[in-house]
Amino acid sequence: MNCFRLDGLDDATALELLGDMIRIRVFEERCAELYADAKIRGFLHLYIGEEAVAAGVMSALTPDDNVLATYREHGHALLRGVPAESIMAEMFGKATGCSGGRGGSMHLFDAERRFYGGNAIVGGHLPLAVGLALADKMVGRTGVTACFFGEGAMAEGEFHEALNMAALWNLPVLFCCENNRYAMGTSLESSESQVDLAIKAAAYSMPAWAVDGMDPLEVARAARHATGMITAGSGPVFVEFQTYRFRAHSMFDPDLYRSTEEVDQWKQRDPIPALAEWLVEHGRADDIEIAARWEAARSETDRAAAAAEAGPLEPLEGLTDHVTAPARTPDRIGAGR
């Protein structure tokens, strides 16, 4: 029973959201295979099941906005416009990767697209988001700083410090909580005394509400509403997206802490087949259009994997590059004019 509502969105947007989710799904399923093939190493955290969140939120952002994400960020990078080739190359550890092979899956970066990672210390990037928004506010730039994090991060002190500062200083931050109910193997109930996360966030005096994170249209509407508020000067906004990861936490996770029934139940809410079916049922898209999205995603992923494979490794002499900048800028701040 898929009851989506367009409610302000149009057919094209809905199809776009579906296509975006498909891009992530296809890309990440390939990542899992490439991990099995030992092409990708280190930690690999898949977003499969949660695609509606990134798709919906990203659709509400403009190129002027800043984006920060966690180590589970392939989807966010992809939808932000970071080329699939450079993401895949990064995971292959190639010099052509979007972080020059130094970052890997957890540390995708793209300055041009204001994509500030790929951050692997849980909660550690929330203060950064506050600082980026502060800089924007101080120089009078418009633009929202969207910061994604898991519900597990809400127990960290950084969450608390960041939300307080953002609200206190009325900064344009969109806090996007991806509540997939588990932090590795720790359930929300065993991590938070208050499991209604919007209540926690509202205690910082900021607008906060929860949204069905398995419904990309709901997510998109909430994100538009939130960015609208922020742009109008509301200060920070917190939205909880209720979602679920279908795969294990990472490729190392034996997934012992939840039942297959629970996982299966959530899989029935998989937004990709559901939205596809609904679009077709209601005559808003046809099978051919949808098949084309899958096809495009597959060929994008194929190209990415091929390019990654072909990409060169950074030479060993490059090891010490980028520890600091090659040369100091010639600025003479505070020297007197």
Add this chain to the structure above:
Amino acid sequence: MNCFRLDGLDDATALELLGDMIRIRVFEERCAELYADAKIRGFLHLYIGEEAVAAGVMSALTPDDNVLATYREHGHALLRGVPAESIMAEMFGKATGCSGGRGGSMHLFDAERRFYGGNAIVGGHLPLAVGLALADKMVGRTGVTACFFGEGAMAEGEFHEALNMAALWNLPVLFCCENNRYAMGTSLESSESQVDLAIKAAAYSMPAWAVDGMDPLEVARAARHATGMITAGSGPVFVEFQTYRFRAHSMFDPDLYRSTEEVDQWKQRDPIPALAEWLVEHGRADDIEIAARWEAARSETDRAAAAAEAGPLEPLEGLTDHVTAPARTPDRIGAGR
């Protein structure tokens, strides 16, 4: 206009609370003089103006309870029963001090009285309180862990982490927020997006309310109520005591950030003369009884200062004592029986 209410407390208790406040006041005024005389050094944070809070809360605690406080803790130590002599000797840096001269004003300790400091990292002792309460709960000890901290500490990540754990694990902690409206020179309004502190605490799903911290009877009633709840199994409780410090933050503070009018206004609410007047007016105590309290406090302080002055210094060879225990205990945990 002093409108105190006994409301469940008796005359003797009210007089006791007055006497307790007087003890702190007299002791600390002497400390200020001794600082000027360079007998006491380092940081010295006076509690003058806030005595009603320690007096009221301490009156509700039993010897089985644990107490943790900040660097502004002379009053708490004194009312907990730490001898004035050993507190003063500590501030003089003498071997006879309650921390052997190693701690000073900010680090008063007394194991026998379950007085766990004297902690000088803002917010740093809140997790300790959680751990002490956890230990009590695990071994089935009854007793409440009372943890005092300033409103400034509520912005620290440790506050957030500690309150969540305490509530999540239903631990017997009484969080006593001494809201004196300033953290050094930073006002509550410029530090917290939500200035109603009970709302912040309630977001962790624990009972939380605010109390007039200039009224020792109100404080005592609130503390009794809270410890009663906790002992009955409520889990942690948060109480905000609204108070004010009459002196500067420390002896180094030029006190530039608030007006003398503001300070004077609060001084009119000084609970010591107010309660004394009220007790006499209502025939609940007489001038002689009250004068005796002042006299007792003065002679206690005199004795303390004299003993501190006379106390020996730790010999230099003692410098490295107590870095670790002198010898390992003979326990053989995990060796098999």
Add this chain to the structure above:
Amino acid sequence: MTQTIPLNAAGDDTTTIETTYRDAMRTAIRQAMLDDERVFVMGEDVADYGGTYAVTKGLHEEFGRDRVRNTPLSESGFVGAGIGAALGGMRPIVEIMTVNFSLLALDQIVNTAATLRYMSGGQFGVPLVIRMTTGAGRQLAAQHSHSLEAWYAHVPGLRVVAPTTIDDARWMLPTALADPDPVIIFEHNALYAKRGVLDSGRGPVDIERAAIRRAGDDVTLVASAGMVDKAVAASDQLAELGISAEVIDLRSLRPLDASTVQTSVERTHHAVVIDEGWRTAGLSAELSASITERCFWTLDAPVRRVAAAEVPIPYASHLEQHAIPQTDDIVDATTRLLETGR
């Protein structure tokens, strides 16, 4: 799969069993929990998940969730709670998933655990054990690949150990738990899967002395944690070159057993010190300085340091391997050292 090692009473006839470092560590924890009700385990995902490195796997089923306690993601908070519980009479084993996240808990460790006894004039001790994984080599990139043992070794009031053998994985813990002061146990990620023979009747071992893992005459290689096995491998290669290298496993990083090292260097007249951490102001600096102070007049050449390149650890495997010390680097440094000395 998880192996259950039979629990032996110390002092029983020595029985040996083949097992892994991981399982030996689990046995140590399990036995401690059986022996003493005050012992409990606390940390992120120590229960259902089984611990990030599966050390505590299954223990929550045996001991329940109170004594194998999952915490929220609150490193400073739960380390502080561990300190508090130790003050309150318990003997907590706090697991910080990895040293990387311990940065969030450093205030608690340095300003409270390490200072309370001193600041209180000896009234309060903190009998707390903190376990954490350390080291690079798994392509986890800059935020997940620290080797910060040197920072901990810097702090008075702490004891710091790094078991590298199966026996030490099993038998250092009871000694650490019996210690009245905080003990930090560093477990190098590469060691968990290490197989070997456990002397399951051995009983608690000291956590203060270094151990000679290979005897030799020409040069002393001093290593710890993940570097010990590389140093042993290097000594094998050096043997083929006709160089007899003694390998010392520090075991304890604070206090450092300088006298065992000194005795060796006074005999070999040459030392190479090896650390997976960064070079500047790292453990290798301390070793170099203290060896030189003690053996200046007997050294034939300056102590050589082999340490990580001064870079955040990169993801790409070839770069990462290049950044951290390898067996070849040790061999190379040693042969050069001996050339200098001649």
Add this chain to the structure above:
Amino acid sequence: MTQTIPLNAAGDDTTTIETTYRDAMRTAIRQAMLDDERVFVMGEDVADYGGTYAVTKGLHEEFGRDRVRNTPLSESGFVGAGIGAALGGMRPIVEIMTVNFSLLALDQIVNTAATLRYMSGGQFGVPLVIRMTTGAGRQLAAQHSHSLEAWYAHVPGLRVVAPTTIDDARWMLPTALADPDPVIIFEHNALYAKRGVLDSGRGPVDIERAAIRRAGDDVTLVASAGMVDKAVAASDQLAELGISAEVIDLRSLRPLDASTVQTSVERTHHAVVIDEGWRTAGLSAELSASITERCFWTLDAPVRRVAAAEVPIPYASHLEQHAIPQTDDIVDATTRLLETGR
């Protein structure tokens, strides 16, 4: 009271003025804020209170509370916000009241500020300046008396400096602000009240080279932060004993200017390294190791370390003074060293 130093254009005729370290530092901040709108100050009590050590006193009146921004007590949060603001194009000066509280912000500094450029393959830099007070000596006890410069000096991706003169207090800051990477400035608490002559027309100075504060021939004393003036005082006493000691002020703790030290030691054949931090794996260890590596063959005796006793710093004055290195300790170590060498 607060002194206002006239702001001079670099390159103007040199004008000297007598002032304090504190006021020179304030002038540096003020000039930077006048010069560049991107520069702002953020930290606990930098506004109304004037900064714990009165360095930023009055600046909020001139520049407003947005650019002299009081923060909540949230060290990790506001340091992280400073990193974010730097990423966003600003040039923040973040004041952490003292190094003691920086323990709460270490994750942000080590895992983000120091790694972002590397992890992003050079795309993102963090042009952030963090100022903090360091050192003991004021009877503030164990939690408020750390000297953790060694920890910061250990971390690739950071620059670490410690101005000790009035000129450096004034002129290191513009260079630090111009640096595209994070710079940590350690200000020893004992220096703020130091009076001296400021060359107010000098202009920005390098923040990479050590400086010789006293020339000498018999021994090299290497010091930084609060130890430099003690080393200079020691050199005076040593002169009376007929010993000519060269005193090197490191100025930069990362990178260390090993070559300036080497040049000196190659001439004097003797080195004493002095640090207010703990000895084990401290700055003094690094100095000893690197001097020995470079000068082994010219050293007449092993490098001597003078460092803090390995204790949490006690409150009582006589104990505290005994715990941290004093001029007499330096004199003593030096005379003993020269006796050994003979």
